[in-house]
Amino acid sequence: MSAEIRSQAASRYEQDPITVWVEPEDESCQFPSLNTVQQLLNRLGLGVNDALIIRNNTLLTPDRKLQPGDHITVRHVTSRG
């Protein structure tokens, strides 16, 4: 197998990361692989109702699938003052 074909095959398995924008901290982070919103909540140490999870201006429930390359907003809901 040529180097070029090996590179193409490998890139098929190298997924685009999921980019997460966290509010109100206004911080960004990336996760190489996440399958669901629940997995994202777990990675961030959040409960189901600790934050709104938003994709393309739509709210997502914890069971929803995430796709490589998704841009997700995590909006914490606990008010502080």
Place this chain on the structure above:
Amino acid sequence: MKCKRCKEPAVVALPSHHTGFCEPCYLQFFQRQVKRAIKEERLFTPEDRILVAVSGGKDSLALLWQLRDLGYNVHGLHVDLGIPDSSDRAKTAIAAFCDQQAIPLHIVSTEEAGVAIPDLAERIDQPVCSFCGKIKRHFFNTYAVEHGFNVLATGHNLDDEVSRLFANTLGWKTDYLATQGPLLPADNGFARKVKPLYRHSEFETAAFCFLKGIEHVKAPCPYSQGASFTLYKKLLNDLETEQPGRKLFFYQEFLRRAKNSFQDHAPKHPPIAPCIRCGAPTSAEICSVCRLRNKLATT
């Protein structure tokens, strides 16, 4: 996840209610919870003139929107705290919202009243939250009474109420437990105070604002770091994750089964009389806001 009512895809999951809703059904659920709170606790009627305290956050704007939608006679009152950047952003968001919704808005400036929060924070050695709360309550009540509003509504939600109940219980503050609840009747120069969102969690009001497209302030108050209620909210959220529905149960059962047993501990207020400086009701000769104003003038 499917919507419990119509089986369309859900956008909001509510483990505390063992359910999930699509957008239209969630908005209906939200409205019904507010109506239930008003009815069960007899908070007010369509004949009342209601002044809603508006900070620019999700809770107060959601409350204002929902009460107006239900046909109540509501006006907004914003107390401008005079905090650089933060207060300007809040005022802009509130003015835009009220203008768009055609809701009358009134603004009271703490700076013009001689008690701007940054000045007090710099010169008075007390937690900012303690005197900020006093100042807001003072202006909300004074404005309501002077302008003929018989009900003063705030956007306190279930998380606010449960964390306060938790703190009062941890400290066995029986005098506070005797009076805590979504309704504080009018008394001695104080307007009736109500909390129609007491059945809704912060998540629920945030989801409501998102779905209705209500632009609200998201940044925390710059002086709020280290406030104890934030710690209690986190503890209670962890508990809620393990035991969904625990917060609402704790609060509802307190109202139903426990609150009355603290009535003998209700605070025996000294006689209330008008402040000799500003006329606001006070148990001292000079009210707490006029005392703060004095302190600023002499330090």
